[in-house]
Amino acid sequence: MAELLQYTITGIAVGMVYALIALGFALIWKSSSVANLALGQLVLISSWFTYGMLVQAKLPYWIGLPLTILFAVFLGWMIERFTLRPLIAQPILSLITVTLGVAYFLEGVVVFIWPMSVAALPRLFPQEPIHIGPAVVSQEYVWAAGISLLLFGLLSLFFKYHKMGIAMRATADDQMAVQACAIPVTSVFSMSWIFACVVAAIGGVLISSIGGVTYGLVETGLKSFSVVILGGLDSFIGCMVAGPIIGLCENLGGGYLTPLIGPGIKDIIPFIIIIIVMIVKPYGLFGETRIERI
């Protein structure tokens, strides 16, 4: 029983972080219908950047973490401006593969600057475990989930009330109409990439402050795809709901299936979920089913 509760709480907490990263994907997809396959590498590079700032440059938190956010803003702007902007209105195949090129490039940059493959971030959160009923849960997970929820709240307020947020929602709805209303669509694209990178960076820092900075972070980013797929590509609520589900499946499955099937099953459960969702309900729980015309 204690085990079950522990897996559940950890699963939901990790799932919230996945959901946060997935939100970055959904943002870009909604506003510009570009599928960002470089998500994992964005998580990776911003985690390493944090490591560089906090450990290598020995900056205090209140400088190092805002610098990471700034770096993410810069990264998002650069990627949009120099790779996606020239490809506006190109076939979807080019749009997907160009993000693969970006992914490859970013991974090269990481290997180039930080050739060691494993590093530890300083602990950002208190470490004493919390006792919830019979379960013992590391406090870090609860903090991570809390911060993710807070960011979700802030972002949804932004989309609801801020002018830019409304413009971004409008762009997602109809690009032509938005352009006719004199909203600069390109800067909306830019903003969505910047937001996605910032969100990925925060998710990366949360995950790597718990598990350390490794190349496994790329897989963490890829696992967020299962959140997007399960929740439906263009739905923010979908991310919120599907994130904890994926986290739960991963942790419960990892906990109970490992003795039966073998170690490492935890890492491919999200990918198995992707395949199942694809076959059963390809547009996800909350996704919009597209009706196509010639």
Next chain:
Amino acid sequence: MDLPCGTRNYDYARDMAVLRTKTHWVLFIALLVLLFTAPLYLSNSWLSRCNLIGITIIAITGLNILTGYCGQLSIGHAGFMAVGAYTTGILTGKLGLPFLAGLICSGFSAGLIGLIFGLPSVRVRGFYLAITTIAAQFIIIWVINHWSLTGGFVGMSVPRASIGGFKFRSEASQFYLIMIITAICILFAKNLARGRVGRAFIAIRDNDLAAEVMGINLTYYKLLAFFIGCFLAGIAGALFAHWTGYLNAENFTLTDSILYIGMVIIGGLGTTLGPILGAVLIRLLQQGIMYISPVLESTFPAIPAGFTSGIAPMVFGLVIILFLILEPRGLAHRWTLFKAAYRLWPFSY
């Protein structure tokens, strides 16, 4: 634009021929002579590079049929190669089947696994399919790493290829084997692309809904594309297994899959020539980087330690991005432009 002036089609067979003019024949025979005498003047290390290029061309040709002709993006091609490689490893290494049987079986097993992961393509496309194939890549590699039959993380050794008692031990003999199979695969792809199946693929790529309305069976042709593409990947994987002699899942990573996509794009999607150009260019670039980075590192000590391993992905990523932005039709398109230009030279108007 494809042919020089004055080439006429007197009958259908001549219209359809691959080699049309005297120049074609001369160049073709020169290429054959060059390939067959290559082991005489190429060193072993260069032969092994040629072998790797040949294997890559087979895999990329499969990916080109799937992505370039049929428009179904697959980011799990290295995983499908791994299926082929391990199939032949198990069949020839553990069960003692002959090489040719192993080769064919690995093609079929990779094709079948491709079919299974290609099933969602009937309902979804674009990004959804890309994600499915990424999932395929991870699941396949996980199974390989955790199954006792495949040797797990340790890997497994594979015997050298042999046909009728002749063992392909030296690099030169393997060169002949790989080049012949590569040539067969390229010819197959060329003929497939200009026949009924290829035209159906192109119609599906351009607009699958319209293709369906025209009477093309979408389910059948999409799954066929997956089968053929993964079949060729399986063949390439099997050749790779027999060529290296030792298999490990490290040889078939997601990074490789992305690199294969990059090769197809750089060469030119939907052309027969594209995969050849892309594979040759990227593999030579890889060799060049491997050769030049230690030299650079020793002459400029200020370069950070990750230079050697980090520069290659950076260059490839950059090349993929630049090609997509500047020349999305790839090197093959440049080559046709060049041919048209020199045929009209000096009166190019």
